[in-house]
Amino acid sequence: MSKAEFIANVAQAGDMSNAEAKRVVELVFGEIENGLKRAKKDGKYTIGTFGTFTVSKRAARKGRNPRTGEEIKIKASKSLRFRPSSSLKDAAGC
Template sequence: MSKAQFVENVAKSGNMTNAEAKRMVELVFGEIEKGLKKSKKEGKYTIGTFGTFTITKRAARKGRNPQTGEEIKIKASKSLRFKPSSNLKAAAGIS
């Protein structure tokens, strides 16, 4: 689903204009971003019955180029993971 489709769905569900829905969606996404920035030390940001965003670290490692088989160095990195809450899983029909 694209962001525009998401905004349209919010507008329909909330009985509001697309402009109002877009503002609401931007506010929610902005709050999630702020929360993640604040939680860098903890590496975790939980939103009640929605789920938990976790910042994970990957160590530098060696890998292989699949085309040539040559060994390459892969830099250390960070990634963002999301674990849905049990309520969200139940709503989606996932156990």
Template sequence: MSKAEFISNVAAAGDMSNAEAKRMVELVFGEIEAGLKRAKKDGKYTIGTFGTFTITKRPARKGRNPRTGEEIKIKASKSLRFRPSSNLKAAAGIK
């Protein structure tokens, strides 16, 4: 689903214009981004009955180039993960 489709669905469900829905969606996404920036200490940002966003750290490691078999160094990195709440899983029909 594209962002435009998502905004259209929110507008239809909320009985509002696309402009209002876009503003609401941008506010929600902006708050998630700001929450993740604030959550640098423990790396978690939880939204009640929706789920938890977690920033994980991957250490540097060695890997292999699949084409040549040559050993390469992979830099340390950060990754973003999402774990849905039990309410969200139940709404999606997942146990």
């Protein structure tokens, strides 16, 4: 689903214009971003019955170039993960 389709669905479900729905969606996504920035200590941002966003750290490691078989160094990195709440899992039938 594209962002425009998501906004259109929110507008229809909320009985509002697309402009209002876009503003709401941008506010929600912005708050998730800001929450992750504020959560530097434990890297977690939980939204009640929706789920938890976490920032995980990957250590530097060695890998192999699949074409040449040459050993390469892979830099340390961070990755964003999402763990849905049990009520969201139930709603999705998981």
